[in-house]
Amino acid sequence: MSMADRMPRTDDVAPVEVAPGVHRIDTPLGARFTSLYVVTGPAGVLLYDTGIDGTIPAHVLPALELLGRRSDEVVAVIVSHCDVDHFGGVADAREAFANARIVAGALDVPVIEDYERYVTERARGFVADYGWDEDPAVLAWCRSVTREGRLDGAAADGERIDLGGDRVVEVLAVPGHSRGHVAVDVPWANAVIVGDAVLAASVDLADGTPAFPPTYRHVDDYLETVARLERLDRGLLLTAHYPVMRGEAAGAFLARSREFAERLDRLVADALATMPDGLTFADLLAAVNPIAGGWPADGTEGALAFPVAGHLERLIAEGRALRVGERDGVAVWATA
Numbered sequence: 001m002s003m004a005d006r007m008p009r010t011d012d013v014a015p016v017e018v019a020p021g022v023h024r025i026d027t028p029l030g031a032r033f034t035s036l037y038v039v040t041g042p043a044g045v046l047l048y049d050t051g052i053d054g055t056i057p058a059h060v061l062p063a064l065e066l067l068g069r070r071s072d073e074v075v076a077v078i079v080s081h082c083d084v085d086h087f088g089g090v091a092d093a094r095e096a097f098a099n100a101r102i103v104a105g106a107l108d109v110p111v112i113e114d115y116e117r118y119v120t121e122r123a124r125g126f127v128a129d130y131g132w133d134e135d136p137a138v139l140a141w142c143r144s145v146t147r148e149g150r151l152d153g154a155a156a157d158g159e160r161i162d163l164g165g166d167r168v169v170e171v172l173a174v175p176g177h178s179r180g181h182v183a184v185d186v187p188w189a190n191a192v193i194v195g196d197a198v199l200a201a202s203v204d205l206a207d208g209t210p211a212f213p214p215t216y217r218h219v220d221d222y223l224e225t226v227a228r229l230e231r232l233d234r235g236l237l238l239t240a241h242y243p244v245m246r247g248e249a250a251g252a253f254l255a256r257s258r259e260f261a262e263r264l265d266r267l268v269a270d271a272l273a274t275m276p277d278g279l280t281f282a283d284l285l286a287a288v289n290p291i292a293g294g295w296p297a298d299g300t301e302g303a304l305a306f307p308v309a310g311h312l313e314r315l316i317a318e319g320r321a322l323r324v325g326e327r328d329g330v331a332v333w334a335t336a
């Protein structure tokens, strides 16, 4: 498939019906894309994710019009998790969908509603413990694409949303990438919409080349999410940043997600073992980044910080690594 086939264009508002009543909208995100999903039933419409500020008026409202549905028929907006490419359009959703209940997973709601909390706990979440900070240009971009707003509460695991007829979807808690990440199971279509809950061996550009590492954060939760989706075994796996995956391709994607996490666990442990005097978190990122995957090593440490912090914390919890001191005021970590 050529890059032109896969690269969403800004005028590319046509939704693609990937299964009965499940419509995918690819929205541009620099050289990447974010896929939003519209699920339709006779009595209502559900929107999964809001994109960045401006995505809804530019892409979702025209898509609804093409589907012959009105914005006041949107009864639910599910915000998958607390990253700006998914919640940056919450204020747009509030303005566009007067009848929608706008929700996210309980543990992500306070982060989505309060940008300062997003910055402290998510974007700059490695400063306090690890002395490692995100690139200011990335932080400025995050601010520029986000217009946050209040949600209407939380979406709980097992909650059903009735869109009329046989079209009842179910919310699934799929933590790991964030603590409160939620998916939507669509039983009549044998499909599950998972956002960033599983991320294979890299997050990719629109042309499929690796852009940066898979940014899961809570390793045991993430592996349980992979296992849960494998047990669910839907024939159609719908993510935010990858092509539509059906059948064996869906299963292979889940297997790659688990295999990557198992391998990175070993790489982090090995990096610590080869440096008996210990490593700062920045040292650890520099040691692991060039060998962990196919993405460019330059400028991707901010993404790798998420899974490496997760694996380091897991090794500490297992008694296999510990903090051995400080170097220039920054914690140093070593094999226990």
Ligand SMILES: [Zn+2]
Pocket: 034, 083, 085, 086, 196, 240, 241
């Ligand atoms: Zn994302």
